[in-house]
Amino acid sequence: MSATSILLQFLNGLAGASALFLVAAGLSLIFGVTRIVNFAHGSLVMLGMYLAVALSEVVGFWWALPCAALAVAGLGALIESVLLRRLYRAPELLQLLATFALVLIIRDYALWQWGPEDLLGPRAPGMAGAVTIIGQPFPAYDLFLIAVGPAVLGALWLLLTRTRWGTLVRAATQDREMASALGVNQRLQFTSVFALGALLAGLGGALQLPREPATLKVDLAVVSDAFVVVVVGGLGSLPGAFVAALLIAEVKAFCIALGYSKLTLVVEFLIMALVLVLRPWGLMGRMPAPARGPAALEPPLAAPSPRVLAGLCTLLAALALVPLATTGFTLVLLTDMLVFALFAVSLHFISGPAGLHSFGHAAYFGLGAYGAGILALRIGAPMELSLATAPLLAGGGALLFGWFCVRLSGIYLAMLTLAFAQIAWSVAFQWDAVTGGSNGLIGIWPAPWLASKAAYFWLVLALACAAIALLWRALHSPFGYALRAARDSPLRADAIGIDARALQWAAFTVAGLFAGIAGALHAFSKGSISPESMAVARSVDGLVMVLLGGIQTLTGPLWGAALFTWLQDALARGFDYWRAAIGCVILALVLALPGGLGSLGGLLKRQGRA
Amino acid sequence: MSVLQVSGLSKSFGGVHAVRNVSFAVVAGELLAMIGPNGAGKSTCFNLINGQLTPDAGRVLLEGRSITGLPPRAIWRLGVGRTFQVTATFASMTVRENVQVALLSHARRLPSPFAQAPRLQVAQADALLAQAGMLDQADRPAAVLAYGDLKRLELAIALANRPRLLLMDEPTAGMACGERAALMRLTASLARASAIAVLFTEHDMDTVFTHADRVIVLAGGERIAEGAPAKVRADPRVREAYLGTEALDA
Amino acid sequence: MLEVRALAAGYGRAQVLFGFDLALRAGELVALLGRNGAGKSTTLKALMGLVPPAAGEVHFRGERIDRLAPWRIARLGLAYVPEERRIFTDLSVTENLEVGRLPRREGAVHWTAQRLFELFPNLGRMRDRRGGSMSGGEQQMLSIARSLMGNPLALLLDEPSEGLAPVIVDAMAGAVLELKREGLCVLLTEQNLRFARRVADRACILETGQLRHQGAMSALDADPALRERYLAA
Secondary structure (H helix, E strand, C coil): CHHHHHHHHHHHHHHHHHHHHHHHHHHHHHHHCCCCCCCHHHHHHHHHHHHHHHHHHHCCCCHHHHHHHHHHHHHHHHHHHCHHHHHHCCCCHHHHHHHHHHHHHHHHHHHHHHCCCCCCCCCCCCCCCEEEEEEEEEEHHHHHHHHHHHHHHHHHHHHHHHHHHHHHCCCCHHHHEEEEECCCCHHHHHHHCCCCCCHHHHHHHHHHHCCCCCCCCHHHHHHHHHHHHHHHHHCHHHHHHCCCCCCHHHHHHHHHHCCHHHHHHHHHHHHHHHHHCCCCCCCCCCCCCCCCCCCCCCCCCCCCCCCHHHHHHHHHHHHHHHHCCCHHHHHHHHHHHHHHHHHHHHHHHCCCCCCCCCCHHHHHHHHHHHHHHHHHHHHHHCCCHHHHHHHHHHHHHHHHHHHCCCCCCCEEEEEEEHHHHHHHHHHHHCCHHHCCCCEEEEECCCCCCHHHHHHHHHHHHCCCCCCCCHHHHHHHHHHHHHHHHHCCCCCHHHCCCCCHHHHHHHHHHHHHHHHHHHHHHHHHHHHHHCHHHHHHHHHHHHHHHHHHCCCCCHHHHHHHHHHHHHHHHHHHHHHHCCCHHHHHHHHHHHHHCCCCHHHHHHHHHCCCHC | EEEEEEEEEEEECCCCCEEEEEEEEECCCCCCEHHHHHHCHHHHHHHCCCCCCCCCEEEEECCCCCCCCCCHHHHHHCCEEEECCCCCCCCCCEEEHHHHHHHHHHCCCCCCCCCCCCCCCCCHHHHHHHHHHHCCHHHCEEEHHHHHHHHHHHHHHCCCCCEEEEEECCCCCCCCHHHHHHHHHHHHHHHHHHHHHHEEEEHHHHHHHHHHEEEEEEEEEEECCHHHHHHHCCCCHHHHHHHHHHHHHH | EEEEEHHHHHHCCCCCCCCCCCEEECCCCEECCCCCCCCHHHHHHHEEEECCCEEEEEEECCCEECCCCCHHHHHEEEEEEEECCCCCCEEEHHHHHHHCCCCCCCCCCCCCCCHHHHHCCCCCCCCCCCCCHHHHHHHHHHHHHHHCCCCCEEEEEEECCCCCCCHHHHHHHHHHHHHHHHEEEEEEEECCHHHHHHHHHHHEEEECCCCEEEEEEEEEHCCCHHHHHHHHC
């Protein structure tokens, strides 16, 4: 590689870093002051792109940039003041769920407004050509982008250090309670910070247009990139975000230049995993101050009462009879529900009682699915053996990843699980020879004796119910008691001889193993696997199921999984904008029923008494 | 023989001596109160004894055996129970489950994932709860207990490993007057009955002088007095230190 | 100026204040005394809205404030200096003061950074110093100065002398007396009786979350039995 091409790749990396930094800076500002992890940040970026395309036809490209950014900022202010303001006292996960609902709604709004096709953005007038750098052509617009990153960092720095507003924001980021006690108007502050963050997101999106088209898929892709940048840089540190954006964009640029373009999907997550293990609070972050005030109180996780058990058994019996009545589509749907119920229960096992919030649980579902597919197709193992062995692969993955994950907690733990899931996903996406790459694997069918829909349904019913029963049993074993104890009070747990980290590692592995069972069952029921089965969206689906059902209840994840699977299916078939509909359902539930579906029973009981 | 023997204990943080050359002992069945103004080093002392901190110098002996520098989990297994200033219990579990976890940990049964925990150690847990006067609330979630009851639950948890030594950090803080006396009487009777040595810190002087057998006074990380309550109470240095005025000028 | 009726407050399950009454007149300096854990800090936090009161009422200048957010209370003219000082460590001295700045208030002294640097000359010499690199005494002064930037009518001071060297305690007492001369109403908590004796008009003694005694500071001074009962070891 010549010195010239190294320089050009370096410049290319700088150009890529700018937009990434803008987006990450917005996310970081919002988190710093409001403590909300804004999943919808990528959606704001996407809106910025589409709006800029639309506006540039009216006012021209250069005017479209600020106009789109301002429009997104206005939307941000609206979201904060109408929705998020009601949730500041809610548990972290519920806030996350609400912002995820926004992702769904905004995605479908864009679909409705601009259609499913990618929209090519305009060239930047006056910067459409290339300039020559040491004899090599380099896009003029990229030079402009290179300047934008430091310019915005400088502008933000001036805003934060030279204005009263910025001083107040820095004060609130450090100690918002004290800032409030000094008379800082929190409503105004939170709304304006959210608007600024949205502005940066919108601008970051609009600026990318000459380099890439506006597409619907950008939302989750960008938000996970931005998470990585913010976490690598250190939550709440703008210079950290800048350094991290540079680091990641440069490493990606050189991966491409050196012919390892496949690595680009995973390299940022490798960097993040490395940074979090070496410096748990990011490159320039500091250990978060312990939260003030008591954590949300969890009700006891009672063993199912005889009545509930009887109900569940009746349900089980009823389900077992279904194939006698129909072998049609209902059976397929019920099979899916059972598979996802097991997936949700395994996620609940660690995120509820063990208190380890995983954003990457789909990795283990996917490992189980791919394990089964690879064993069956590539090695030619019989279906029974594949089904039995695949979950062990998922458990092994969880054993490995879990060792790192249980060393962290809270949002950092969540991000690390996300990173590992993304690594697993990109391996599946790219290893054509083994995983079939983006096409996945097809032709994974069960053994002849299970070939009928009814027989396979009975198998799934038996295995899923047995697995769920085992997990529930474990929650009410000494092991489960110790997990809940370590979550409730690490201090007291340590003082009575509980090795919390070892227990949590074991729980993480067990949850991975059981998610792997669900994955393997899924593979054989569909006959195919695609990388989708371990993508971020699948992990989020799992979280939505658990939270919909109620993370504090034992049976909640079952109802959450059933409802979500049914909703997805029913809406996706009859309605183009099913995502938005699900988003609205989630928002309504978050606002009206913060304890999830599982809390409905208790709520009705209390009202009946009153 | 003393249950706890502390000699020459020192710890400093960034050049500030939090605890300097402190020595004392507690015998079985005795309640020793540790008092002193804020920042006198009481909490540091506790954390040094139960292993949350490692001393810079000095030794901690439990029944003649050195526990200096061991991690809290190991020290707990050797028979040191602890209650915290701000109660630390398992809020999402019932009162009985709280004690069961401690008992199961003591019996080294925690790793078993299939045993039916609700049926294990029930009799032992109920016996401890009865001792602490909490049996009638055994099935309530810890999260809804009154504060005084939480303190009693902590006591029951702390007794689960049949401790030789009980460390109680401000056992009566946050309680109403009547509750304070009741808790301390309970502690004293348990200590006498099971020959447990009790070391506690306390800011309520009525509690200290009514219930402690002996008192040790720390100020600025050093021991400035030790002895029977009446003697300590009359000590002019103690009065100065506790008011905190002359001590600052000294 | 400030009136507290049957205030009860606590953290989670731990109740700290058990029905507590107190009234402050304009220009008065009242010391809230009592041993550790008596509920002094919690009282100030509850008045400021940082710990939501479980019961009771707080009125400030005739307006009921016990359900308001802290920033609304601050904007009515009540200022708070926490025990841990809670300086914004990443911000400079000038910036810390800027955070506390509120508009000029009718009937209150108008403080500017310049005037505060006259009151606390130390701070004036380190305007660009980051809060995190200041000594405890300097942080205490900054915390008080920062709260004065809101031009308050009343000031809640939590343990102003705690952890300070004797010479700084002296300076602090001087500053507090200066504020009193300016007409500010002050409610402070103290464990240092000498400090309280120097500055306070009136003493209230708190024990286990209840008011046990109140009267002129001089009366407490003259009554060793009373001091023995509530304050001494």
